[in-house]
Amino acid sequence: MRLPKFDYRRPERIQEACAILLDQPCAKLMAGGTDLLVNMKHRAETPSTIVSLKALPDLDFVQKTNSALRIGALTPLKKVYNDPFVAAKLPALAIAASSVGSYHHQTMGTIGGNLCQQTRCKYFNQSKWWRSSRPLCFKAGGELCHVAKREGVCYSTYCGDVAPALLAFGAEVILTGAHGLRQVPLEEIFSGDGKTPLKIGRGEILTEIVIPNQAADGFSTYGKSANRGSIDFPIVGAAVWRSSSTGESRIALTAVDRKPVRARRLEDFLEGKQLNEETFQAVDGLVAKESRLMPSSIDSLSYKRKLMGLLVQSALSEARGGE
């Protein structure tokens, strides 16, 4: 399969990149390209212009400041998990980044690109010819969602590994636009709409991830269930962070809904409680309520549901071991 025709831009300044986005609504950003190019070969995404971010200066860094760990959006995943501070103090992020795809994806793929990846669906991530057996789906520009069997909705699933780890850390992101930048909680960039999963303003670019220092003061892990030991997207992924000082817990899951989800009901339930068999009893039920599982992949829903509880429980019991 070959790529469709497109214009290629390689701006050297961020404002220039933002200006292209404002000027051309059908332009798409490309960092490592591991997600976008496959979708383009499938004609699932056909941007008129690709704006490569690779020439932008100073977005490939992991930097410790007094208040936070700052990671440039163009930092390759491999560099993220090899960073000594990440590896020692933010294990959930190290585990998540090193569990993405294969080694090649980790070398080419960036942390910003991983966060902003497209949602996935068995009816969408297929060649154009394959998709011609059915009416064009809503996400690809048609009307019908083959997952929900309804018009005007999209139940493709967010499958990124890194997002749940960062959500559990309470990370924020910096969005840079033509007229400046703003810092927002990571959670706010996910729309929960399968068709347009990102809620980033027109002309804005995610340039930096900010992980508060507090994140390093606690236990964290990321559990991923996948078909094989390498290559695969998660069937379910779950990140857990538990503060050493306050006992506060933050839990996030991926591959269970149209966006990565925080398990707030469970977090609230765990507030002030000991981690023990009794509290674990509640995990399955509370976690299940956080997502709207839909059959967008070849994995069965009941198995996914089981894994959600299992991964969170297993992470929590690991957290208990550290307390």
Place this chain on the structure above:
Amino acid sequence: MEKQFSVVGRRLPMLDAAAKVNGSAQFTDDLMLPGMLHGKILRSRLPHAKILNVDVSKAARLRGVKGVVTGAEIPDRQYGIVPKARDEYALAKGKVRYIGDEIAAVCAIDQEIAEEAVELIEVDYEELPSVFDPLDAIKEGAPIIHEGVANNTSFAIRKEFGDVEGAFAASHLVSEDSFYSQPVNHAPLEPHSAVAQHDPIRGQVVLWSSTQIPFFLRRNLAATLQIPESRVRVIKPKVGGGFGQKIDMFAKDFCAAWFAMKLGKPVKFTYERDEVFIGTRQRHPMYLKVKTGMTKDGKILGQQFLAYADGGAYNSTAPTMMALSCFFLMVPYHVPNLLYEGYHVYTNKPVGGAMRGHGIPQARFAVERQLDMMAERLNLDPAEIRWKNSIKAGEPHPGGFVINTCGFAESVRAAAKAIGWKEKRGKLPFGRGVGLGGASFPSGVTNMSHISSGAVVQVGQDASVNVLTGAADIGQGAETVIAQIVAEVLGVSLDDVRVTAADTGATPLDPGTFGSGVTVRAGNAARIAAESVKKRLFECVADELEANPEDLVAKDGVIFVTGSPEINIPFAKALKAYQYKDLPMPLVGRASWMADTSEPTTLFNQPGNFSPSYSFMTQAAEVEVDTKTGKVKVIKMATAHDCGRPINPMLVEGQLEGSIAGGMGQALYENVITEKGQVMNPSFLDYGFPTTLEVPEMESIDIETDDPVGPFGAKEAGEGTQLSPAPAIVNAIYDAIGVHFNELPVTPERILKALEERK
């Protein structure tokens, strides 16, 4: 003791190993010819439909498009690998029968334009009702997929040996169980590709193709193009795996040749990965019902089978696949009474074809599972039940097989020992277990004269050895094995031998790589050709060495008198002597070889000795089941294998190790999932076969027999090993968690469900 052989039996790297490692090996898609055009095929988007009209005008008008062809324009000549089962056109005529069926092809100056053009072809369909399950397709009133094929049953076989009813009556235990084996794709790393070039002056079309069967491909291509075979030359470049998927002709072969002939320019077609999954071949899904009668001490008295194979839209190898599935139930166990009833049924789904084991893996899974279930009911050891029922060399075989050598019983003991059977079976903690599976496979086919191989061995003036063989090396190392055989006969080193292979314009006839026959068939042809060279060389130097030619030995680069190695002449000098005597050069030996048989048979009608020899093996697995997630980890697999005398033990190990990954896929990971005939996981990502990270510790044990037919006593080592890993793994899962799984694949989800139901 002096070692018997110098080159045969040694662990030598494949001749093309370095080229494959450094990337210089040329596969079909690597070939670039000046002015080459690129083709693309339009495939059906519907599972079953009449083609009312195909409008190619827009595609033909697109700038850069050089040609378009539809099914209506090609000769009315169906093809298929089995003559009696031909039912396929390179491009569909009038009707499409599955999502992926080929309708038309375009050819353009680059790939992008070809892809764009194919989308501009407009097809008017009249959709027909579809059927996706063979058990529905055989019902009265089911949609008819091929005109004139009643109940969609394109091949039926019923064979009875002995008296099955009598055997059941005499049995202490009769068990009847149902099994299902899923569709599995071969998933060769190299996608299918073809490049064609036409020489209008000589009137010859040359096709480079990723094929296992250059000579059969030549025949099918000539027949469908309606030109003489002599006008077609097929050349096989390096092939990146076939596993049976590349033994058919495909639309890419026909269309490349068609356009090359029409347009006078070279043309390339390479399939996308989803085309490989959807539009080539897969292992037949099969429903099996098995009834077995045993004595109290576990002796098999009789077996009855009912098999429904889901053939998908076309036949491919259907009759052979069903016949093998039947006859190979009577090895490696002695089954004195057998009744087999099997049906190959069309459905509107991807096409079933030969896949490593060819109809036998499905049947073997059912038998090996049921043996364990019956052993339990009789309170017998599953290992014991296997060696007790082992067929023996020289024993009369109900189906007419002649078993010259058989290391099966020994293989059961050796594999059991290697996995720690005695200490582990039934004794490991919950979640861990061990299991066994046995198997046997033919070393090629005896039945027809067109299943013969030729070879030419030529010694040049510099004493270098050149071998011409038609054998198709598809990555398994056929060329290396043949070179080792020739080197051993002539007493030269492997480095001195060069092989030219698999070119119908230059090398002698060979049926190709299927039925696990290459080493025995092409190896014997090469051996005899080399022996004829040796004979003449011995006659030439006998005087000089003051010995009879019959008393000479060629070994390690010298020719010497047997018992007196100090009386010798180096091979190169012997060749000089040959030239000084003014004997005609080059020194050439030729041979044609086919397996000797008194009663040729295809097994369709009459029984008989299907193969010159039969391999035997037992595979043992140890697994660990994560009872929380349902995931199975294969910890170790041990294989005890009787492939006669291995020509190259390292290559045999390569086959064994590959079969373990394949068996793990069949048992645990792989399944071509369809939704209304559409393949839902046509990618390496979603299909999810095991990777090196999943592959366990592997031990291989050689049960050496010295086969009288094979070259240097060798038997097959290619396909047989694929039969037993999956049942061994599933039997080990039973030992681990006490659940019988009789349907494949055993996914984590199914394991969790079964564990819950057990509670």
